[in-house]
Amino acid sequence: MNSKAEKYILVVDDKKENIDLLCAILKKYGYNYLTAFSGEESIDIIDSNKNIGLILMDVKMKGIDGTEAMHRIKEKIDVPVIAVTGFALESDKKEFMSQGFDDYISKPIDIQSLNSKISDLLQ
């Protein structure tokens, strides 16, 4: 069995249309996924489901933002987290990596680039 089919990708975003788009891409490539609409919900899911192999984390969210949620999750489990960000400046991208994200992808999402990052990082 393909290992990517056994693990779930957790998609975290506070906008439903962003979640829908990301999930459509994941479905097209045959990945299993779960969704969370806030940083708080993403942490709850991590607490109740240890079968998460990768997280796609929106950075800008109300309440616990993506960076804070990433830090709290990485205190609990060793899982790669890709920042999903509207920022496009090279300096911003470097900042996300230095904060502890494993990779980043800019909106609008490039489907092939996203799939390649997922293939590289999915545990």
Ligand SMILES: [Mg+2]
């Ligand atoms: Mg957002």
